[in-house]
Amino acid sequence: MKWKAQNIFLNVVYDDKYVLVINKTSNLVVHPANKNMNNTIFNSLLYNYPYLRDVPRAGIIHRLDKNTTGLMIIAKNIDVYMFLKNELKKHNIIREYEAIVNGIIKKNDIINYPIKRIYKKKNIYMDVHPLGKKAITKYFIKNIFKNYTHLRIQLKTGRTHQIRVHLSYIKHSIVGDPVYNKYQNIFLINNFYKKSINKIIQRQALHACYLKFIHPFYKINIKLYSKLPNDINNLIYFLKNNDI
Structure with a gap:
């Protein structure tokens, strides 16, 4: 399926070559699903960072519910994605x-x-x-x-x-x-x-x-x-x- 890239505002609080952290607003779905195929953070990431098409889930490491606000981590390449997913699994985030x-x-x-x-x-x-x-x-x-x-x-x-x-x-x-x-x-x-x-x-x-979390490249605490x-x-x- 060809996912749609959409120009939806993201409130970015941290951004470098490897990691992106956003401050999610309310009434915003993170990832497309049956009832919400568009207008999600996923669609916005594809628009603002087109290369994230090559990363699973556009680099989204963890989700927040539609009406929960706050901080979310996005990985900018596959190596960072695998590292942060493993850190999440080990409860290090x-x-x-x-x-x-x-x-x-x-x-x-x-x-x-x-x-x-x-x-x-x-x-x-x-x-x-x-x-x-x-x-x-x-x-x-x-x-x-x-x-x-x-x-x-x-x-x-x-x-x-x-x-x-x-x-x-x-x-x-x-x-x-x-x-x-x-x-x-x-x-x-x-x-x-x-x-x-x-x-x-x-x-x-x-x-x-x-x-x-530990930065996947610089190995410092963020x-x-x-x-x-x-x-x-x-x-x-x-x-x-x-x-x-």
Whole structure:
């Protein structure tokens, strides 16, 4: 199949001969799939870096969900791609996130439950399952509001939807998550706050804020940070200033 190159803006935060790191925006799919064959980061990479046609997945090392924002790594040649994929497999690439979750979490902890892919009405759905693949998520408390918690999260593995699935499983789903929200509504105090929060953020409040990896050529540590986007900052401001 001949993939389409499309002129879609990429917010580049690091760029050299070997590696590209972008700060992904919300409402942007990473790779073409059945429902989204165009207007993806993949299509944009083919336009902005045409030689990436010769690299698997246009050099994309790891994905973010359509409505998760933050940092992503792209390899610029096949050798760099293989190196970084191997580093990812060995858990040598540090990926950290920030999230606002429903309910109060009182201590830092580790979630260690296997995750399995389940198909529901042609959509991909992940769930904790004893026959699933190993999945480990560490989380640290940044701030506690009356009925919500601001977390810093570190992935030890990289399963599809891992953070969202794990937090939902421990009954602290991410605010605004449209899929993994089994216990979300029990924390909403009244319709005013529900409507206010829904107006502030129309997606899961999840952001990939930090990356650390060994540069494949220079062999130095690359550390990159991304500030929280406006919608999550606005949500934090609202929760701080409303006694809910």
